[in-house]
Amino acid sequence: MTPIASTVAFDVRWGECDPAGIVYHPNYLDWFSVARMRLLADYGLPYMTSFHDNGVVLVVLEATCSFKKVVRVDDHVSVRATLTDLSRTRMSVLYKVVDAAHQTCAVGHTHHAFVDLLDHAPVNVAKRCPQLWEKLSALWPKP
């Protein structure tokens, strides 16, 4: 099956680096967010209009990152986000950060739940937003 995936390029910003001269590690999770939103947008599901404006938040349940190689100011990296799981209530994404020399700098994943924007209660997307679910489920056909 063709992976559902998108890649975003980043020029490392001065302000993303710490006094050790390397990317401050929480910023990898920020890059993951950017890549995840690009993934959704690339497949016809821009986050703001498809989720947020429908009152659905893709809240993070778990985030992990393994750091393999330090990244410095002005380095060019790309982050590839790949959909790894999807249901009416959950979504998971895998991330790989690669530098200009094609070396893997970090690998991570995030697990998400769909929740209500106001009360943060779990949401069944198929019931709450059938049109959104139609598009989402098309990405991830049940075997």
Add this chain to the structure above:
Amino acid sequence: MTPIASTVAFDVRWGECDPAGIVYHPNYLDWFSVARMRLLADYGLPYMTSFHDNGVVLVVLEATCSFKKVVRVDDHVSVRATLTDLSRTRMSVLYKVVDAAHQTCAVGHTHHAFVDLLDHAPVNVAKRCPQLWEKLSALWPKP
């Protein structure tokens, strides 16, 4: 054995929250950093003078966080960091984020290696900085 642990209180900042009105999740890793440095300082090992100025970086190998309960602007949380492993080349810390109602909002951990500030090569702290290792190892006696 008495845990080697420290707790830091945080008033959630407006700028730490996202358009969903909740703390943007990478900021939990920033809080973990603050709590980890406080832990080191509380036990006589302030990071800048004990590590950084000796050319040793406590680089992050892996970071994880599980999010249990959303945290909002103006919420008061505390982050407790507990040392869970220590060797001449590695260190691990566990974190627990608790809100004002004593509910657990998040749990995470970070694994670290000691590396050289300039070339990022692994460092054996006992060899590189015997005085630093003397203090570190006193915290974590071998059984």
Add this chain to the structure above:
Amino acid sequence: MTPIASTVAFDVRWGECDPAGIVYHPNYLDWFSVARMRLLADYGLPYMTSFHDNGVVLVVLEATCSFKKVVRVDDHVSVRATLTDLSRTRMSVLYKVVDAAHQTCAVGHTHHAFVDLLDHAPVNVAKRCPQLWEKLSALWPKP
């Protein structure tokens, strides 16, 4: 007249510093936000319940900062925010960042307008939220 002012203490975070080893300057504006919200809260006007939940945003029209002395990781600074102007549509605040040795590290100000949360149109607070205006105007009596 007694100044309407509040002071917040900050322990400089590792993640707030850049590869030059000093506080990355945009973070001063973040500290100003924290100090401004503390000022409002100290005078009975917590931002979330008094403004945000009433659909009023204290949008920034202008922000400036002059940097006098660099601040480093682990430095302790305090930021004093002083109300310098207030009307039915505008508010201005002055900030002074002082280090542990009482030296001035930075001085700045922000000018704000009250706008609607949804359409960002200017809001006359006295008309939109008379109760909020009652409290605000008590802080800043017309001569």
Add this chain to the structure above:
Amino acid sequence: MTPIASTVAFDVRWGECDPAGIVYHPNYLDWFSVARMRLLADYGLPYMTSFHDNGVVLVVLEATCSFKKVVRVDDHVSVRATLTDLSRTRMSVLYKVVDAAHQTCAVGHTHHAFVDLLDHAPVNVAKRCPQLWEKLSALWPKP
């Protein structure tokens, strides 16, 4: 005279926005930094190798920003940085943030001094790094 200027495009990140759904204003200063470094790099003076590795910091003396129009998640903006002053000890840059509809969203400037990386004392670039000054001064010929 042809302006010394560079433009950088930004897709506004989710994590750059606050609970009001708009870009958190300190992030404009971060964009200015990115644009300023791009400006230097475009004219043959990449910051890390030209300044930082020579022990020279382009410290910020003053930063200002006027906000004209709010910017939201997923908006596309471009930031144009233009050199407005340069001497052996100082540098100034003007910034203009424009959205996809060519409307001006913000205007700002930063004034900088060249200082030593270690002791933060003022540096005369012409004396300290003649080769760097040769390139810099070529950008900004005295009338």
